Amino acid sequence: xxxxxxxxxxxxxxxALVGGAALLFQRQIGIWMFDRAVERGAGRxxxxxxxxxxxxxxCGTGSPLPNRDRAGACTVVIAGKAMFVVDAGEGGARNIxxxxxxxxxxxxxxxxxxxxxxxxGLGPMMLLRWTASxxxxxxxxxxxxxxxxxxxxxxxxxxxxxxxRTAHHGAAIAPPAAAGAIAMPFAAPVGPEVxxxxxxxxxxxxxVDHRPVQPAVGYRFDxxxxxxxxxxxxxPSKMVETVAKGADLLVHxxxxxxxxxxxxxxxxxxxxxxxxxxxxxxxxxxATPAQAAASAKTAGVKMLVLSHIVPPYPLRYxxxxxxxxxxDKFDGLVIVGEDGDYYSMPVGAKDIRRGNWF
Numbered sequence: 001x002x003x004x005x006x007x008x009x010x011x012x013x014x015x016a017l018v019g020g021a022a023l024l025f026q027r028q029i030g031i032w033m034f035d036r037a038v039e040r041g042a043g044r045x046x047x048x049x050x051x052x053x054x055x056x057x058x059c060g061t062g063s064p065l066p067n068r069d070r071a072g073a074c075t076v077v078i079a080g081k082a083m084f085v086v087d088a089g090e091g092g093a094r095n096i097x098x099x100x101x102x103x104x105x106x107x108x109x110x111x112x113x114x115x116x117x118x119x120x121g122l123g124p125m126m127l128l129r130w131t132a133s134x135x136x137x138x139x140x141x142x143x144x145x146x147x148x149x150x151x152x153x154x155x156x157x158x159x160x161x162x163x164x165r166t167a168h169h170g171a172a173i174a175p176p177a178a179a180g181a182i183a184m185p186f187a188a189p190v191g192p193e194v195x196x197x198x199x200x201x202x203x204x205x206x207x208v209d210h211r212p213v214q215p216a217v218g219y220r221f222d223x224x225x226x227x228x229x230x231x232x233x234x235x236p237s238k239m240v241e242t243v244a245k246g247a248d249l250l251v252h253x254x255x256x257x258x259x260x261x262x263x264x265x266x267x268x269x270x271x272x273x274x275x276x277x278x279x280x281x282x283x284x285x286x287a288t289p290a291q292a293a294a295s296a297k298t299a300g301v302k303m304l305v306l307s308h309i310v311p312p313y314p315l316r317y318x319x320x321x322x323x324x325x326x327x328d329k330f331d332g333l334v335i336v337g338e339d340g341d342y343y344s345m346p347v348g349a350k351d352i353r354r355g356n357w358f
Contacts, residue, residue, distance in 0.1 A: 044100035046357055052080055053346035054226040056249060057357060058307060059085070059095040061337045064117040067312035070339055071095050072117045075230055075251060075307065079201040079223040085125070086110045086219055086230050087118040093125040095339055099357035104133030108196070109181070110203065111143035112232030113216040114150055122154055126181050131165060131174050139181040142195060144188040144205070144215035151183040188215035192243050200224055206243045208234035210285050220247065226345040229301070233308065235284065236291040244299035248345050248352060251337070252295065253308035255286035256322045263311050279311075286310060289322060293329035303352050304330055307337045 055078040062070030072089020076096060083105050085092070096103050106129050112118060122141075129139050141151055162179040186195045189205050196203035202222045210216035210233045218232040220243050229244040231237070231252040244250050264279035287295070289306055296304040306323075313322065319336045327334050335341075340358035345351075 045102055046100035047078065047081060047083060047102060047105060050078060050081070050344065051346045052224070053344060053349075054079055054221060054223040054228060054248075055342060055344045056228050056251065056305075057096075057099055057101065057342040058251075058305070058337045058339055059099065060087070060089040060092040060121070061307045061309055061339050061341075062089065062091075062117075062312065063308055063310045064115075065310060065312050067309075070309060070312065072121055073112075073233075073308050074121065076101060077221050077228065077230075079221065080199065081105075082107050082199055082201060084108050084110065084203075084221075087112055087232075088120075088122040088125045089117050090121045092121040093128050096125075097128065099340055099342075101357070102133075103128035104135065106139065108140040108142060108184070110196075110205075110219055111141060111147055111150070112208075112218060112230070113210060113213050114143075114146060115213060115233065118233075119150055122150075122181070123158055126154065126158065126179070127161075127165075130179050131169065133178075135178045136175065137178055137182070140184050141181045142184040142186065142203075144217055145185050146215065147185050148183040151181050155180050189217065191239075192220070204243065206239050208232050208237050208239060210234050213285070218243070220244070224347045226347065228343075228345070229299075231287075231292075233285070234287060236287050236295065241295045241298040244295070244301055247299065247301045249303050249305065249343055250292075250296050250299065250301040251305045251307050252292040253286060254289045254292050254306040254322075255283065255310040256324065257283050257288060258324070259311050259313065259322065282310065288324065289326035289334075290324050290329050293326040293334055296332065296334075297330045301332065302350075303333045303335070303343070305335045305337045305341075305343065309336065 057076035059076050060071035060074030062072055071091030073087040074089045074092030075086040077084045093103055126139055165174040166176050189207050192204050192206045195205045204220040205217045208216050208218050220229045227247040228249040229247045231240050233253050260279050264276040268276035340356045342355055342357050344353040
């Protein structure tokens with residue numbers, strides 16, 4: 001008994017000493033910890049270690065509804081070592097950096113449509129791609145007609161900032177000719193249409209139904225026998241099913257109507273009828289998880305990843321409630337995507353490897 005008491009006393013004394021030392025040397029310990037974090041994080045480049053193949057990273061799985069765990073709509077697609085982004089929602093560029101992917105190496109951005117939550121992160125994306133990158137030209141931004149006005153607006157808004165940064169850091173670090181973005185418009189497609197092709201990658205745009213938002217498109221990326229389709233914002237779409245035929249991966253937006261109705265009812269009860277009405281309005285131009293799963297089955301894809309999650313919810317435990325009967329509609333794997341998730345499809349293989357880059 002006495003021996004146990006002495007051991008407990010010694011342990012308590014040791015804890016007190018360690019705690020005291022941690023407080024006494026907090027500054028020095030903090031500097032050491034920061035240095036170790038910098039060693040691990042600064043300059044991290046997951047792009048460099050990827051095998052040849054098609055790789056997809058979720059840099060934003062959220063929606064306009066506030067969610068501290070999800071950035072706005074943003075998906076990275078890497079073909080070989082060529083990195084592209086689909087949509088630039090708020091926080092997307094930050095997440096790309098946190099995923100260990102260099103914003104400086106973004107070769108092009110594809111916009112699905114011009115809703116604010118798909119373009120409001122474009123400013124940081126332009127900035128992080130530009131400064132100290134070695135790029136000599138602006139970020140190419142591909143999108144249906146109308147993208148010119150979006151890019152012109154961002155150019156005007158960021159013109160002063162661009163000038164400040166060149167004046168501060170010099171033209172070698174912030175070359176004026178590479179600032180901002182350049183619009184690369186294409187006519188709104190009435191069917192699948194190739195809008196980019198280079199270095200073994202083919203990008204096909206196709207129309208989707210997001211009325212009253214027009215134009216609105218999705219994209220298919222094909223590279224050396226591997227493929228991914230990104231639906232963009234859409235209700236149930238025969239066009240998505242047609243274009244996604246035989247694809248490895250379908251990244252599809254999803255809204256759970258029962259959850260949205262519950263949110264609307266609560267907002268109305270809380271004296272916010274206008275916001276409650278918005279919740280009702282959004283239901284009919286998004287697909288449910290079950291509808292996305294049915295499309296995945298019709299298309300014969302290998303895996304379905306849900307993104308642009310509406311509404312936000314706080315715990316992964318609620319995934320089952322969000323999915324509803326989606327897993328009954330599709331025999332393959334159905335995943336509720338999270339920011340930082342990646343899906344890797346190496347050339348010459350048939351599997352899809354998963355992980356998270358955060």
